[in-house]
Amino acid sequence: MPINHDTSFVDRLPRNVAVQFHDRVEKSSAHEAYRYPQGDAWESITWKQTGERVEALAAGLLSLGLEPEQRVGIASSTRVEWILADLAVMCAAGATTTVYPSTNSEDTAYILGDADCRFVFAEDDTQVAKLVEHRNELPHLEKVITFDGATSDWVISLDDLAALGTAYLAEHPDVIAEKAAAIEPDQLSTLIYTSGTTGRPKGVRLSHRSSVYEGEAIAVQNILDESDLQFLWLPMSHSFGKVLLSAQMACGFATAVDGRVEKIVDNCAEVKPTFMGAAPRIFEKAYGRIQTMQAAEGGAKEKLFHKAFATGLEVERLKREGKSVPALLKIQHGLFDKLVFSKVRARFGGRVRFFISGSAALNRDIAEWFNAAGIVILEGYGMTENFAGAAVNHPEENRIGTVGRALPGSEIKIGDGDEVLIRGPHVMGGYHNLPEETTRTLTSDGWLHTGDKGSLDADGYLTITGRIKELFKTSGGKYIAPPAIEAKFKAICPYASQFMVFGNERNYVIALVTLDPDAMVGWAAENGMEGASYTEVVQSDAVKSMVQGYVDELNNKLNRWETIKKWELLDHDLTIESGELTPSMKVKRSVVEDNYKDKIDALYA
Structure with a gap:
């Protein structure tokens, strides 16, 4: 696809996430939106069905009294209900607060209490139990909505919430459209608590503008479109997962959702996605598994395998240096592609156009190894404080070893001590209830101190050395x-x-x-x-x-x-x-x- 470096789209961003979502439902009504596992099979829903379900859930929240920017927690693993709940909160003008399902009860209570959550979506009885244990510390928490858990006076099901919404819509048929029109771009859409390598987690305040910008900045680069199929396993409590949701609404592709990490490779083989976002650990595990399986076979097969990759790496080196590939090497490469590389690609379904790697550094040798097999990994860079995406490589201009260039419409520069600084519509409004931390991290003219050490080359490609x-x-x-x-x-x-x-x-x-x-x-x-x-x-x-x-x-x-x-x-x-x-x-x-x-x-x- 041609590369589009136009930045004028920033002046034409959808007003907020609710408008961005409603626009996608209208444009792609009959197209598949989500696919999710039900038993041993996969079920699918269209954008129209997604829109109807989200509208009912959003109206249900309004019937319970949710006010603009009030926080609603989601404590769940990645599943389609997580996405529906998240969209419902934002369409009702509330703000999602994310909680990892692995978070202990004490930290769960701290996050929900610090955010003043009025309502919480809890996946199952395990998550509900954490809330019950600390109920006295959560005076603002009025109602819990569970996906799979038991119900009570305090806990209702997702269907119960939808039923409340349906009744509310009968009396207020235009309420969701009216809410969407009234949400300001700078209103809070999401409060993500950084998992924190030290101390208490910090709540990062992210606006509707920052969310829609991320998706539209990906869409304008012509990387993805309605014909693509994403496989989504990433924790939706993490900003990487959330930014892919924004990209989906901007680009219109379908998403297969299953958060079970142990099922990633099996699911890819079954779903046959065209792209997926992942942390480097997933690629490291896949690489290690393929290497050890090949070593176990030994003999001629192992020799063929290593010869294939030596050839593939040489072909990619010549291409990278702008040199022609000799005819004999080209023939060998074609043969190895059929015998070896196609089998590696088949492990991921055989249709992957690229993977997107983020959240930590990807080793260059592993990236080049996958590239030699015809699996492109586009490394990107960002942090929760800029809604996950600050820079990313492009399939047509992928420089392995870098994290690409700044997203269109944003800026990256190198500050004192080689610190990476970021400015743009995606940068947070600040840390929740932490004004001094906010002042230390954000400059008066809008630059975000990342705490990462890096460098920019003459073409604007960013290389990250590590955390300072x-x-x-x-x-x-x-x-x-x-x-x-x-x-x-x-x-x-x-x-x-x-x-x-x-x-x-x-x-x-x-x-x-x-x-x-x-x-x-x-x-x-x-x-x-x-x-x-x-x-x-x-x-x-x-x-x-x-x-x-x-x-x-x-x-x-x-x-x-x-x-x-x-x-x-x-x-x-x-x-x-x-x-x-x-x-x-x-x-x-x-x-x-x-x-x-x-x-x-x-x-x-």
């Missing part, structure tokens, strides 16, 4: 960027889950390592340890020797002062439930450092 607060200096005075080293290890070791680098003010660098439990089941079966527990497997001398080999390989790729002198293999993987990962799968480095302080200190003993 995560960079450290050894006692020898050398600066280390942990994310770069950690991503390199994951590209080398197909069994890796997490690789965490430490060494601030120390005289050498060390690492804590965890291995992927799924990958280690296969390793154990191939190495005489089938049936052993994960802890037994990773504590074996054979596994430690295997990991040492990959660390040695990593060290050969690093500067002398970056090399890993010592490492420790943890007897379990990090999880969201343990509090060591955020729900978007980022390591909470300070939590890990505190939890394993004794192990880290022992590596310096």
